[in-house]
Amino acid sequence: MAHVRLTGVAKTYGAVKVLSDINLDIATGELVVFVGPSGCGKSTLLRMIAGLERISDGTLEIDGRVVNDVPPAQRGVAMVFQSYALYPHMTVRDNMAFALRIAGKGRAEIARAVEDAARRLHLTPYLDRLPKALSGGQRQRVAIGRAIVRDPRVYLFDEPLSNLDAALRVATRIEIAQLKEAMPQSTMIYVTHDQVEAMTLAGRIVVLAGGGISQVGTPLELYERPENEFVARFIGSPAMNLLPGRIEETGAETLVRLAGGGIARAAVATTAADRGREVNVGVRPEDLLPTEEPEALFAGRVAIIEALGEVTVLHFAPQGEAPAVLAKLPGIHAGLRHRTLRLTARPGKVQVFAGGRSLRYPAL
Amino acid sequence: MADGIVGQLVEALGAMIVGVFACVAYFWASNRALDAAFPARGARAGANIRTAGAIRPWLFLAPALLGLGVYLVYPVVNSVWLSLHDAAGRRWVGGANWVWLAGDGKFRESMRNNLLWLLVVPAASTLLGLAAAALTDRLRWGNIAKSLIFMPMAISFIGAAVIWRFIYDYRPADQAQIGLLNAVVVGAGGTPRAWITLEVWNNVCLMAILIWIQTGFAMVILSAALRGIPEETIEAAILDGATPWQLFWKIKVPQIWGTIAVVWTTITILVLKVFDIVLAMTNGQWGTQVLANLMFDWMFRGNDSGRASAVALVIMALVTPIMLWNIRRARAEMR
Numbered sequence: 001m002a003h004v005r006l007t008g009v010a011k012t013y014g015a016v017k018v019l020s021d022i023n024l025d026i027a028t029g030e031l032v033v034f035v036g037p038s039g040c041g042k043s044t045l046l047r048m049i050a051g052l053e054r055i056s057d058g059t060l061e062i063d064g065r066v067v068n069d070v071p072p073a074q075r076g077v078a079m080v081f082q083s084y085a086l087y088p089h090m091t092v093r094d095n096m097a098f099a100l101r102i103a104g105k106g107r108a109e110i111a112r113a114v115e116d117a118a119r120r121l122h123l124t125p126y127l128d129r130l131p132k133a134l135s136g137g138q139r140q141r142v143a144i145g146r147a148i149v150r151d152p153r154v155y156l157f158d159e160p161l162s163n164l165d166a167a168l169r170v171a172t173r174i175e176i177a178q179l180k181e182a183m184p185q186s187t188m189i190y191v192t193h194d195q196v197e198a199m200t201l202a203g204r205i206v207v208l209a210g211g212g213i214s215q216v217g218t219p220l221e222l223y224e225r226p227e228n229e230f231v232a233r234f235i236g237s238p239a240m241n242l243l244p245g246r247i248e249e250t251g252a253e254t255l256v257r258l259a260g261g262g263i264a265r266a267a268v269a270t271t272a273a274d275r276g277r278e279v280n281v282g283v284r285p286e287d288l289l290p291t292e293e294p295e296a297l298f299a300g301r302v303a304i305i306e307a308l309g310e311v312t313v314l315h316f317a318p319q320g321e322a323p324a325v326l327a328k329l330p331g332i333h334a335g336l337r338h339r340t341l342r343l344t345a346r347p348g349k350v351q352v353f354a355g356g357r358s359l360r361y362p363a364l
Numbered sequence: 365m366a367d368g369i370v371g372q373l374v375e376a377l378g379a380m381i382v383g384v385f386a387c388v389a390y391f392w393a394s395n396r397a398l399d400a401a402f403p404a405r406g407a408r409a410g411a412n413i414r415t416a417g418a419i420r421p422w423l424f425l426a427p428a429l430l431g432l433g434v435y436l437v438y439p440v441v442n443s444v445w446l447s448l449h450d451a452a453g454r455r456w457v458g459g460a461n462w463v464w465l466a467g468d469g470k471f472r473e474s475m476r477n478n479l480l481w482l483l484v485v486p487a488a489s490t491l492l493g494l495a496a497a498a499l500t501d502r503l504r505w506g507n508i509a510k511s512l513i514f515m516p517m518a519i520s521f522i523g524a525a526v527i528w529r530f531i532y533d534y535r536p537a538d539q540a541q542i543g544l545l546n547a548v549v550v551g552a553g554g555t556p557r558a559w560i561t562l563e564v565w566n567n568v569c570l571m572a573i574l575i576w577i578q579t580g581f582a583m584v585i586l587s588a589a590l591r592g593i594p595e596e597t598i599e600a601a602i603l604d605g606a607t608p609w610q611l612f613w614k615i616k617v618p619q620i621w622g623t624i625a626v627v628w629t630t631i632t633i634l635v636l637k638v639f640d641i642v643l644a645m646t647n648g649q650w651g652t653q654v655l656a657n658l659m660f661d662w663m664f665r666g667n668d669s670g671r672a673s674a675v676a677l678v679i680m681a682l683v684t685p686i687m688l689w690n691i692r693r694a695r696a697e698m699r
Contacts, residue, residue, distance in 0.1 A: 052599050073605030085596030089618040098614075099604035150604070 002076065002153035002187050003028050004049065008058035011044055018044055019211050022058070031180050031188040035198040036208035037234070043158055045208070046191045050079050050156050062153060075154075078147035082159040084139045086131040092118075092142050093127040096149045117145040120182070121175075137168040144179070157190040161197060169197075177201055195235055199223070207231050229356045232282050238313065238326045241288075242280045242353070243298065250274050253347055254359070256281050260319050262297045266350035268359050279359070282351035285313065288327040288343040296342040297350075298325055305337050314341070387427070394423045440680070447673035451666075461674040471675070474653045478682075480567055481574075481638060481654065486631040488575045490624060493582025497590055498612060500583075510587065514580035521577070525644035528573045532645075534558040563651045570652060573641050578634070582627045589623035590616060622693065629690040636683050655679050 009022040019041040026032050034042040047053040049060060051072030059066050067075050078099075086095050093114055100110045118124045121141045131139055140160055147155055160176070161169045177200070180188060192198055198205050199219040207214040207222065207230070215227040219235075226232035226240075233239040243264070249255035250270040256279060257263055264281045283297065300316035303324070312333045318324040327343055352359045398419055402412035450457050465471050496513050500506035516524060533543030537556055541547040546556040560566045593616055601615045617624070639656035646652045648661065655675055663672035 050603060052602070072603045077603065079600070079603050081596045081600060083594060083596050085594065085600040087597055087601070087615060087619075089621070098601070098606075102605045102607075102610060146600075146604075 002063045004154055004187060004189070005061040005064075006049075006058065007061070009045070009048065009055055009060060010057035011041065011048060011053065012056045017211055019208075020057075022213060024206065024213065024216070026187060026189065028187055029185050031190060031201060031203045032206060033190045033192060033198040033202035033204075034206050034208055035192055035195060035234075036214075038193055040208040041211060042191045042193075042208045046079075046156050046158055046189060049154070049189065050077050051075050052079075076152050077154045077156055078150045078152035079156040079158060080140070080143045080147055080160045082162050084131070084136075084143045084163070086139055086142055086146075088131055091128050091130055092123060092134070092145075095131065095142055096146050099146070099150045113149045113151075114145075117148040120148065120179075121145045135168075136164050137172055140164065140172055141175070144176070148179075153187065155186055155188040157188065159192055160190075161192070161194070173197060173200060195237065199235070205235075207234060209234070225358070225360055226282075226351065227358050227361050229280065229282070229353050232351060232353070232358075236284055238285050238328065240282045240284050240351070241325045242282050242323075243325070244322065245279060245281055247274050247277045247279055247352075254352055256352060258297070260298060260300075260322070262299065263295050264297050264345070264350055265347045266352050267347040268350075268352045270352075270359060274354075274359070277354055280353045280356075282353060283345045283349065285326040285328040286311075287345045287349035288325075288329075289345065290329070291342050291344040293342075293344065295344070297344045299340060299342045300325060301340050302336050302338060305333075307332060312336075316341075390427065391424070394426075395420070398423060443673040443676050443680075446669045447677055449670050451668035451670055453669045457670065461670045464671060465674050465678070470648075470653055470658060473651060474648075474655045474658045474675075477567055477652060477654050478636060478638075481571060481635045482632060484568070485571050485574050485578065485635045485638075486628050488571075489578035489582050489631050490586075490628050492575065492579040493584075493627065494586050494617075494624065496579065496583040497587035498616070501587065501590060510583065513583055516577045517580040517584075519577065521573075521640035522644050524573050524577055525641045528569075528576075529645060532559040532569055560646055560652075561650045566646065566650055566652050570641055570645055573645075574635065574638060578631050582631065585623060585627050586620065589620040593619050622696070626690060626693055629686050629693070632686055633683050633690070636679060636686075655682075 004024075004026040006022050006024040009019065009024075010017070011019040022045060024032075034045060036042045044053055048055050051067070051070065055068050060068055062075055062077075087098065090098065096114045096117060097110045100113060105113075114127070115124070118127055121144060123138065123141055123145055126134060126138060126142075131142065134142065140163075143160070157176070161172055164172055176190075180186070180201075190197075190201060202219055204216060205219055205222055206216050209230050214234075215222060215231045217225075222231055222235045226235065229242060233242070243258050243260060243262070245256040245258035245264065247254060247270060248257045250272055252267075252269050254266045254268050254270045254274070255263065256266065258281060264283070266281065281297075288298070298316075300319060302314050303317040304315035306313040306315070309332065310330070312329045312331065314327045314329065314333075314336065316325045316327070327341075357363070398416050402416040402419075403409070404413050404416070406412075446453050447461050448458060449455060496510070500509045500513075503509065519527070530542065531544045532546075533541075534546060534556060535541050535543070537550075541550050541556055543556075543559075545559060550556055559569050562569075597615060597619070598611060601611050606615065637656050638654055639660060642648055642652055642654050642657045643660065648654070648657045655678060659672050659675040659679065662668045662675060666672070
């Protein structure tokens with residue numbers, strides 16, 4: 001029930017710059033996911049919003065009030081930690097009630113809040129257990145319950161699913177999605193390094209890299225129109241193929257002659273000045289299609305096949321220095337190994353990057 | 365004189381080398397013999413490996429078991445036997461030593477004092493140690509403070525007692541006070557006192573020495589335990605709005621409760637055996653006698669092994685339950 005605004009936020013440890021010039025507006029009721037490789041500062045940013053880390057520069061506002069120097073408990077935020085961070089000596093009930101007791105709430109009110117949260121998270125039968133008698137998924141639900149009970153203005157999740165096994169991770173992810181559904185007015189910020197979590201949960205994704213924001217957008221915006229090579233390769237699995245080449249024809253559609261001999265047509269507008277520019281063409285493995293036409297984007301020998309049933313991932317033999325090209329074909333394809341395949345892609349699915357930045361977006 | 369010291373050092377060094385090599389030789393030779401008796405080849409290789417595997421741990425345990433037998437089990441059995449015999453340990457006297465013990469004034473005084481020590485010293489040491497651990501935890505100069513607090517641990521009880529004699533030292537009012545405590549008292553306008561002869565209070569004076577020593581021990585162990593608390597639980601509590609005071613008592617202390625109990629009981633056992641400090645400071649005069657010193661008195665001044673053994677067994681009976689609880693606790697911690 002609050003909007004969060006970061007203006008020029010930075011974090012330095014002594015001379016080491018971890019984050020700089022973070023500008024971000026998170027509206028009431030949004031679920032924003034911070035995603036990025038480890039060490040990109042996403043957890044640090046979350047901890048700054050929580051008040052566990054000092055903000056070195058810039059301002060953080062919650063509901064229009066600058067809270068840079070407001071102690072964590074008074075910011076109206078609740079946090080769910082990766083390691084659950086349950087109080088091991090307290091029962092589930094006491095864990096959830098702790099914040100309300102500290103706040104001096106009445107006994108009846110506490111009991112009501114705890115039981116509400118427990119019912120919502122299916123924890124009612126476990127209220128009198130100690131955390132050590134719970135499974136990982138149950139523990140994380142208690143941690144979420146501890147946040148709900150406080151009725152915070154902003155929920156913060158710090159890699160809440162990373163300690164769970166794969167099956168539980170999916171189940172808990174869906175529970176978090178349902179929780180968000182049930183509380184449309186609460187603002188949530190969620191940190192993860194797992195792009196599947198980011199894509200499935202987020203209203204908007206913030207990709208952090210190199211101490212700053214790489215791109216902000218809805219999951220499909222990031223997938224379809226990545227602003228730069230980093231986002232292009234970070235979102236989507238397997239990562240997008242990048243093929244070096246040179247622009248030959250410009251206009252509403254751009255034609256790139258690739259170093260590997262292929263020709264790529266991209267639905268990206270360019271001007272005559274761009275002719276001859278060295279670029280990287282980006283195509284997602286799932287957008288590569290086999291073709292019989294003489295003009296192909298890529299031709300290569302299939303080195304390895306990963307048959308997953310629903311899709312077949314082809315690893316082509318690397319050509320020169322460039323990393324191996326991957327293609328993902330729907331369904332089952334037998335007998336492709338060691339065969340040479342010609343591939344193409346629809347112009348709308350092809351990205352063109354110059355100097356790491358997409359030509360779809362105006363130059364900085 | 366110097367020659368004598370050098371000779372002693374050489375002798376000690378020689379003993380250490382011989383001791384270490386004797387141990388190595390024992391383990392090497394015994395394992396060799398075992399392998400020779402049950403060779404891991406031939407038709408019975410499998411059975412031989414199993415048999416040798418079952419015996420081998422005992423080869424390693426044997427020296428320790430022998431040591432425990434000679435220095436622990438035998439003395440206990442002998443103490444029981446001695447406590448039922450006369451002063452010289454020759455004539456059977458039945459329960460006479462125990463009857464004497466029950467009626468002895470000095471024994472009752474010792475029991476009372478031991479109880480006092482038991483109540484005050486472990487509690488004070490643990491609390492002060494906990495406070496020191498918590499307060500020095502996040503300070504930049506915390507480690508210096510910690511080493512200062514820990515340093516008394518390196519001093520022997522006798523050494524500590526000698527140091528504290530100077531603190532409690534008494535000179536008549538018309539002379540300069542060389543004792544720190546009396547100097548402070550006089551400086552504040554009071555009259556000097558002979559602290560260690562003041563009944564009941566002198567016990568506190570002696571306890572202060574052990575507290576001074578044991579606070580360092582408690583601090584080191586509890587400081588490690590405090591560091592072991594998951595940082596996230598503390599951060600979660602901060603987000604939940606806990607004040608530093610609530611954080612300490614409701615989140616930190618409950619999580620290290622097991623360690624606190626171990627520290628407390630360890631000091632309790634030590635206190636039950638307290639001896640050197642009392643011997644060096646008052647030798648049990650002026651109502652400061654304790655069980656261990658009483659035992660020592662009867663053994664080496666009274667030359668009565670029967671009575672001394674009876675007192676020794678009382679000490680053992682008091683220590684054993686705490687010891688058992690402590691071991692069980694430590695085992696549970698480890699799991």
